Amino acid sequence: MxxxxxxxxxxxxxxxxxxxxxxxxxxxxxxxxxxxxxxxxxxxxxxxxxxxxxxxxxxxxxxxxxxxxxxxxxxxxxxxxxxxxxxxxxxxxxxxxxxxxxxxxxxxxxxxxxxxxxxxxxxxxxxxxxxxxxxxxxxxxxxxxxxxxxxxxxxxxxxxxxxxxxxxxxxxxxxxxxxxxxxxxxxxxxxxxxxxxxxxxxxxxxxxxxxxxxxxxxxxxxxxxxxxxxxxxxxxxxxxxxxxxxxxxxxxxxxxxxxxxxxxxxxxxxxxxxxxxxxxxxxxxxxxxxxxxxxxxxxxxxxxxxxxxxxxxxxxxxxxxxxxxxxxxxxxxxxxxxxKPRGGQALAHGMALSDDFRDLKLGAKWNFFRPAPDEARRARVEKGALILTGRGTAPVDSSPLLLIAGDPAYEFQCDIEIAPGGTAGLILFYDDKLYCGLGFDETRFVTHQYGMERGRPANPYGRRLTLKVSNRHHIVSYHLSRDGGRTWSRFDRGMEVSGYHHNVRGGFLMLRPGLYAAGPGEAKFRDFRFRAL
The missing domain is CATH 2.115.10.20 (Glycosyl hydrolase domain; family 43)
Incomplete structure (x- = not known):
C-alpha cells in the first residue's frame, strides 16, 4: 500500500x-x-x-x-x-x-x-x-x-x-x-x-x-x-x-x-x-x-x-x-x-597499486574490461613479469587490464617487452570508445586519443622500453626510458582528458590507468610502479 x-x-x-x-x-x-x-x-x-x-x-x-x-x-x-x-x-x-x-x-x-x-x-x-x-x-x-x-x-x-x-x-x-x-x-x-x-x-x-x-x-x-x-x-x-x-x-x-x-x-x-x-x-x-x-x-x-x-x-x-x-x-x-566512530580494530587501509608481479592479483587489484569467457587464460606471472597474450589490434578490442586510482594527480610506469609483430602500451581508459595512451611495436609508436589512433612516429627503442604516463589534474604527458627509468626523454604528445567521463560518454565509469597487449605473441610487463602526486 x-x-x-x-x-x-x-x-x-x-x-x-x-x-x-x-x-x-x-x-x-x-x-x-x-x-x-x-x-x-x-x-x-x-x-x-x-x-x-x-x-x-x-x-x-x-x-x-x-x-x-x-x-x-x-x-x-x-x-x-x-x-x-x-x-x-x-x-x-x-x-x-x-x-x-x-x-x-x-x-x-x-x-x-x-x-x-x-x-x-x-x-x-x-x-x-x-x-x-x-x-x-x-x-x-x-x-x-x-x-x-x-x-x-x-x-x-x-x-x-x-x-x-x-x-x-x-x-x-x-x-x-x-x-x-x-x-x-x-x-x-x-x-x-x-x-x-x-x-x-x-x-x-x-x-x-x-x-x-x-x-x-x-x-x-x-x-x-x-x-x-x-x-x-x-x-x-x-x-x-x-x-x-x-x-x-x-x-x-x-x-x-x-x-x-x-x-x-x-x-x-x-x-x-x-x-x-x-x-x-x-x-x-x-x-x-x-x-x-x-x-x-x-x-x-x-x-x-x-x-x-x-x-x-x-x-x-x-x-x-x-x-x-x-x-x-x-x-x-x-x-x-x-x-571517527570509536572502537573496532583499524586495518591497514587500501593497497599498493604498484606491482612486482610475484603473483597475479586479478579482482582485488587488476580487472579485465569486458572480458571473453576465457580471458583469464591470457594472463600469468613468471619470474617477476606479467605475461599477457595479445588480443585484438588496439585497446578498443584487446580487453585491457585496469586499476582504480583515486587521486587527481598520479603517474605510473612499467618496463614493457613485446614479441615480434606485437603491440603493447600504457593507457588511461574510460571504455572501448574513449581512451588515450601510448603503445609501440618494434618499429613505431602508436598514440591513442579520443579512442582512436592519432599518430605513428618511429620507435628507435626496439621491442623493449620503460614507459611512464603522468596524469596531473587531467594534463597527460608521456616519458620514455631505455635504461629502466634512470633517465627519461619526453614523448612529443600531450593531452587533456577532463572530458573523459560519464556526462560525455555515458556508462557510469571512470578514467582508469592500465596496460594492454595486442597482436601476435605475448607481452611482458615488469616492475609496474604507481605514485600519487
Whole structure:
C-alpha cells in the first residue's frame, strides 16, 4: 500500500508547497563550500586515505570509482562492495572493523554476465547473498550465495527480472523475504532467496523535489531497507545519478510494516548538493550502518568537484536519530574532517597499486574490461613479469587490464617487452570508445586519443622500453626510458582528458590507468610502479 502526496494535509507526508518553497530558497542561496581544513593522509604509493590519524577522517572514505556502496555489518566485521560494471573479476569485497579503514579481500564474480550495477549484499540465516542487477541482452537480476564471505560463491542464478535495477533484500516482520526494486516496486522471494514468488508490485511513491531544481531526472532507484526499533526505513535515490551536480539526492520514508504504508521523511531530501561550489557533487544512493561504538552512519557516493573522471567515490556521513523516530545526516557538504566512530580494530587501509608481479592479483587489484569467457587464460606471472597474450589490434578490442586510482594527480610506469609483430602500451581508459595512451611495436609508436589512433612516429627503442604516463589534474604527458627509468626523454604528445567521463560518454565509469597487449605473441610487463602526486 502506498500513501500519495495528497495525504500531506494529514501530517503523514510533509512534502507540501511550504516545504518546496523553503528548499527552493535554500538551494538558490547555498553558500560556497570551503576547501578542507587539512589535507589527506597518505598511504601506499602516496595515495590519499581518509583516516587522519588524530581521531578524525576526511572524505572520501574510499577514493576512486566505488559507486553504489552495499554495506553489511556482520558481528564485528563490516563488508562492502560496489558496482563493478564491465570489469571482471567483479564485485570485489572490502573488509573493515572500524568503518574507516578498509582492505580488499577478493572478487566474487568471475563469469561475465553483463555490466554489474548496484548490488545488494546480505546475510540471512548464516548464508551470504548478493543480488546483482546487470545491463545485458536482456537486462536482468541475478543472485549468488555462499556460506563464507570468501566463498566459494555459487554460479549466478537468473531471477528474470528484466524491467528493474538496484535490488535490495529485506525481511519482513512476518519473516517474508523481498526484493525492493527501482521505481518504488518490490517482489517476493522464495524462502531460500533463490527465486521469486508472484509478480512485481508497486508499493511506494517517492517524494518529489520542486520542478525548479536542476536535476537529471526523477529516476527513483537504489532503495535500501533498514529495520531500526519499531520501524522499517527506506532510503531512495532520486534526481538522477549524474548530470547536473545538484541532481542526485537521498530521500527517506518509514513504515511499521514491510508491507506499508510508507510515510515520507518530513525533511526530504536528507542529502542534496545545493551548489556546484560544494566539494561533493551528485550525492546519493545511501545506506545506514551502525558503528562499533553504536553510533550511526550513512554511506553513499558522490563525484568530487571538477573530477568526474574519478567516478563516484564512497562517502561517509554521521547520522543522528531524532526524538520523533526519524534521523538526519550531520556531515553537511562533507568538505571538512569528521570525528571517527570509536572502537573496532583499524586495518591497514587500501593497497599498493604498484606491482612486482610475484603473483597475479586479478579482482582485488587488476580487472579485465569486458572480458571473453576465457580471458583469464591470457594472463600469468613468471619470474617477476606479467605475461599477457595479445588480443585484438588496439585497446578498443584487446580487453585491457585496469586499476582504480583515486587521486587527481598520479603517474605510473612499467618496463614493457613485446614479441615480434606485437603491440603493447600504457593507457588511461574510460571504455572501448574513449581512451588515450601510448603503445609501440618494434618499429613505431602508436598514440591513442579520443579512442582512436592519432599518430605513428618511429620507435628507435626496439621491442623493449620503460614507459611512464603522468596524469596531473587531467594534463597527460608521456616519458620514455631505455635504461629502466634512470633517465627519461619526453614523448612529443600531450593531452587533456577532463572530458573523459560519464556526462560525455555515458556508462557510469571512470578514467582508469592500465596496460594492454595486442597482436601476435605475448607481452611482458615488469616492475609496474604507481605514485600519487
Amino acid at each position: 502506498t500513501i500519495s502526496r495528497r495525504d500531506a494535509m494529514t501530517g503523514v507526508l510533509a512534502a507540501g508547497s511550504a516545504m518546496a518553497l523553503t528548499r527552493t530558497d535554500r538551494a538558490e542561496s547555498a553558500p560556497a563550500a570551503t576547501a578542507p581544513a587539512t589535507e589527506w593522509k597518505r598511504g601506499p604509493d602516496n595515495q590519499r586515505i581518509a583516516d587522519l590519524g588524530d581521531g578524525r577522517f576526511l572524505n572520501p572514505l574510499l577514493s576512486g570509482d566505488r559507486p553504489d556502496p552495499a554495506i553489511l555489518k556482520d558481528g564485528s566485521d563490516y563488508y562492502m562492495t560496489f558496482s563493478s560494471f564491465d570489469s571482471y573479476p567483479g564485485i570485489t569485497i572490502w573488509h573493515s572493523r572500524d568503518l574507516i579503514n578498509w582492505q580488499p579481500r577478493k572478487a566474487v564474480l568471475n563469469k561475465n554476465i553483463g555490466s554489474v550495477w548496484a548490488v545488494s549484499l546480505e546475510k540471512y540465516k548464516g548464508r551470504y547473498f548478493l543480488y546483482i542487477p546487470v545491463k545485458a541482452e536482456p537486462n536482468s537480476i541475478f543472485v549468488i550465495h555462499a556460506d563464507s564471505i570468501d566463498g566459494p560463491w555459487s554460479d549466478p542464478i537468473d531471477l528474470k527480472l528484466h524491467q528493474h535495477i538496484d535490488p535490495c533484500h529485506a525481511v519482513g516482520e512476518d519473516g517474508s523475504r523481498w526484493l525492493f526494486l527501482s521505481g518504488g516496486d518490490r517482489i517476493r522471494l522464495s524462502d531460500d532467496g533463490l527465486s521469486t514468488v508472484g509478480e512485481v508490485e508497486h508499493v511506494y511513491d517517492p517524494w518529489r523535489y520542486p520542478d525548479t531544481w536542476d536535476v537529471e531526472g526523477f529516476a527513483p532507484e537504489g532503495p535500501k531497507i533498514h529495520r531500526h526499533g519499531d520501524w522499517f526505513y527506506m532510503l531512495t535515490a532520486v534526481g538522477g545519478t549524474a548530470g547536473p551536480p545538484t541532481g542526485h539526492m537521498v530521500i527517506a520514508a518509514r513504515s511499521k510494516s514491510i508491507h506499508g504504508p510508507w510515510e515520507q521523511h518530513p525533511d526530504n531530501p536528507l542529502v542534496h548538493t545545493q551548489s556546484a561550489d560544494e566539494r561533493w557533487w551528485s550525492r546519493g544512493h545511501a545506506s545506514l550502518v551502525e558503528a562499533p561504538d553504536k553510533s550511526w552512519w550513512a554511506v553513499y557516493h558522490g563525484y568530487e568537484n571538477g573530477l568526474w573522471t574519478l567516478g563516484r567515490q564512497t562517502l561517509l556521513d554521521p547520522v543522528e536519530w531524532t526524538p520523533d523516530g526519524w534521523f538526519r545526516m550531520k556531515g553537511g557538504d562533507l568538505a571538512q574532517p569528521i570525528a
